Amino acid sequence: MPLPRILLLTTGGTIAMTPGVDGGIAPTLTAHELVAAIPGLADLARLEVTSFSNKPGASLTLQDLAHLAAKIEASFASGCRGAVVVQGTDTIEETAFALELLVSNSLPIVVTGAMRGAMAPGADGPANLLASVAVAASPAAVGMGALVVLGDQVHGARYVHKSHTTLPSAFTSPAFGPLGEIIEGKLCLRARLTPLPQVPRLRAAEDVPVALVPISLGDDGRLLPALPDLGYRGAVIEAMGAGHVPAPLAPLIGELARRIPVVLSTRVAAGPVLQSSYSFPGSEKDLLARGAIHGGALGGLKACLLLRLLLAAGVAGEDLPREYSRRCQLTT
Structure with a gap:
């Protein structure tokens, strides 16, 4: 069977950050640079890679999320079988929840990132990205709504919560628990969700405060x-x-x-x-x-x-x- 086409959109975040002259980290790596560092991705899917933006998760806007949703829907219409959004972890739970409400297609949407910068010891970005592509390419993830994948755990967008500021295990689902895990590179689900109803199409007006x-x-x-x-x-x-x-x-x-x-x-x-x-x-x-x-x-x-x-x-x-x-x- 041919490998599925998967859209990979990067927006920046810690996963794309490297140290600057002052010692702090900031987003520098492009989508193609992130993908090039993980050769195993080519064994999972045919990736369509796009650098949507390169900024911290805290700087994303609702208009950004609406544009991401439109790009995802267009990619599904053109034959992609799943999508992965890579971003800063500060707002992952909000992005995933918004995408579930904005995208009408039942194909998998996975949001991921990293708790450690790309050059840090034990950087978790490559493993999270590899696991996320595996989930997005899995037929078992169809019809589950948007998902968040970090630390080899799969969370439903409506339940997931960033519960620690620094630990790689920061993401939990206090009200429900993880939906599944990545074991030996494959998605193993323990529970399934029905996607929440899509909201009506957003108007072109500015975001409502x-x-x-x-x-x-x-x-x-x-x-x-x-x-x-x-x-x-x-x-x-x-x-x-x-x-x-x-x-x-x-x-x-x-x-x-x-x-x-x-x-x-x-x-x-x-x-x-x-x-x-x-x-x-x-x-x-x-x-x-x-x-x-x-x-x-x-x-x-x-x-x-x-x-x-x-x-x-x-x-x-x-x-x-x-x-x-x-x-x-x-x-x-």
């Missing part, structure tokens, strides 16, 4: 009334526990929800926002009754990204809670 507001002990909420005047079109409240805030914040959140869409999320790493268990002022039941949108099982980062994507696609009014709920429950 959405505020992400974490709530801490004793927070007085003075930022909340200012959000619409600062130009925010929506807000995500990263609440305590199962969706709770200090009691004085409840009326402020209710007033804000009358002005812009407000999603109730949680700052906890795993588990959903509840809907009807607690009824004290500032509880999830109270805030939902005041007009907040239930954030389901998404953490704050992905809850914010989903709201941005839906608003950028023109979803608003009474359609917004329904469309949000279709994509925030993370069922398999």
